[in-house]
Amino acid sequence: MFKWLQKKNQKQGSTKDYIHMQGDHAVLVDSVKVSESAGKANEAIPIPLGCWVWMELPGKQERLLGFVYLDSTAGLSVQGGLESAENVEELAGYIVRLRMPLPPIRQLTFEEISNRGLPPTPSWLEHYGPQPDPGAAWHSDPHLKGLLHASFPDDIQVLVHDGEPRRTKREPELCWVRILTTEQGPTRRYIFIQQATTLTKSEFDRKYEPNDVVYVAKLLNTPHKLKTVCQGDTIRFLAGGGLQHPLHVSTQYLQERVRWFIAPCDKCGMGECLDPPSTMIELRFKTLSDPEIKMAEPFSFSSFCPRCGGHQFLSRDEKEVSL
Ligand SMILES: [Zn+2]
16 A cells, blocks of 8 residues: 555544634634534535525524535635524624534525525625535535545545556655536446455445446646646546545546456455556566557456555456456
């Protein structure tokens, strides 16, 4: 496993306080109350982005009535006022930064919005620039569950790379990207090899179900050593398929992936590779001339997993599964 990733995995700790307040009516957060609120919180509740909400405030008798929005610097926030506010203009004095797990929060019903005479969006929202699409499919994508940034719901860490480190001599880097959209890619198919997994066939089929979603995103970080990608680039990545982190993929990889079945790594379960299969073949079978490789249908080969050094197996034919 990449050394930096090993250290990161060891460091992952508990969630920090999820809430703080600022603005005209700053409220000190009582850590005991925060814990109580967090205890009552329901992590399964989707973030009601772009909605009017009721929210309990630690140490306050009255609820907050506010609107959930994205502050491009501070993250996911609720701005509003106490429920006793008499008009909409008063609903702007409190700003609460949301962290996971969410505090007790409930979306207003249509009737409540109507009774209070609330507009679809508050007038101050325009000051915060473009807002994420609350209906974006990736917010509820099971493959991204728990991976999206708690305060920036379109942001996610992706393993960005130049290709296999054994070829490029440069390790992948974990970088933040902002998802822009999704598109249909090649259907990624996998081979079940009983000796190479501890999963039963049905568990394997659930974990490695054929998936054709490709995420398109903007790279937010400046990679330290990578040469093929820069901050601001539009990249594509995949999720699911036994990946610990979503994986950056090249256009060539996507074009070739449709022709291959992959038996995931027998140690870590990674079901994708860093280089397109043709590049992997070229690196591993230098003694074969190109025509020989091209003629070898069906072609299959095993490869060391780029993440942990286990074994992956690639085949152009699902039946070609002998190791
Ligand atoms: Zn592995």
